[in-house]
Amino acid sequence: MGEDRRVAEHPILEDLREPDTYILYDGKRIPAITGEPVAAALLAAGVRIMRHTTKTGQPRGIFCGIGRCNDCKMIVDGVPGVRTCVTPVREGMVVETQEGLGEWRDLV
């Protein structure tokens, strides 16, 4: 946490953007860009563990990055099993590390 992994300079890419909003990751506010995948915002903040497996509690993170492998599932706005690599950021989204299959939560 705390480090910024966003690409700041690039020889080809032109549309490098700055964070314009935030999401809540396990209760902590982290900067994000509206519309980018939740996983990208987390990665930019140095978060690479998205969930722990059901039986052995092993950590899992981004693996395929395009919604196929299901490794990056987290609890998003109270809904478990959300693939964060294909879920766009909205302001103030509540994102939680998922333990096993996760739990449904009522958001206040």
Add this chain to the structure above:
Amino acid sequence: MRKVQLLIVGAGPAGLSAGIEAARAGVQVTIIDENLRPGGQLFKQIHKFFGSRVHNAGVRGFRIGEKLLQDTKDLGVEVLLGYPVYGIFPGGEVVYGTADGAHQMKAEKIILATGANENNLYFEGSTLPGVMTAGAAQTMINLHHVLPGKRVIMVGSGNVGLIVSYQLLQAGAKVEAVVEAAPSIGGYGVHAGKLKRAGVPFYLSHTVRRAMGSTEVEAVELVELDHFKPVPGTEKIIEADTVCMAVGLTPMTELASLCGCELVESRGLGGLVPAHDHNMCTTNPDVYIAGDISGVEEASTAMEEGRLAGTAAAESLGYISEAEAAEKKAEIHRRLDLLRSGQFGAKRAEAKAEIEKSFAQMQRGGEVG
């Protein structure tokens, strides 16, 4: 139930090209894709393409993608995004999902341009956060502008491994090693040369034995290989926070199987592919394929195959005459032949010919050897 003339599954280079070609002939085209953005992997390709001018050589992949999207728009092709196709049933009934649930539509002709899945390797620690496919790293840097890590080990020296390694350097990461199990580099010399000039070490005849770290990748152990067998005592540990795997792709044939398309093994092109003829028609006469599903090649070939399938579908729907179609197809085949020539291309041409041979045997009802 909603009816469409031509449904194309997959809005990548092959699917978009197919849609454009068919729409130009007057066909009413719908393209459906599970992703929220069209373009498939094209918008991640920030390097310049190879080939000749007719193949957009020298143009960066994402620029080609922008052109395809513009053409699609200009021709009024319907593009449905965020809708995964779950199943295709006899008679062209297609079931797809949206936020409200499952829906159906019926298509007269279908082109499957579903692409391919990345392969992976299994080793101790291969599930640790920080181990990912090369495509995931490419998606993060080129599309989302976020580094997956700062010190990367690339496993695989085919063109994907080489290109993504260079793109990681461009994005500001350090590539600690490119690891290749074979005794020689798999991809083009041009791409490898760029990495060598940048000082990236190549470990040929090596593989990853394990990724180490308590909760994330902290280091990687490599081991030397002799004829693909590990040599004891040659282990070396390299500090790294990310391992990327560029170890090939496998065609995504699930929907083709559901359509009753017969599959055939193509070792040179990634595994099982739907058998198809010279015009991308499968053993189901209403279903065509294009791009990586028909054998893993490059975006340039995927676009030509898309045009071929789009032309063939337009012909079968009666929008272009046999003579006109024959002329168009011959022209596309000339361009495809160019893309499938040279040291690397010739092998793909051979593999394609094998698939067509199998298709012909199936059509005759013979055994596939």
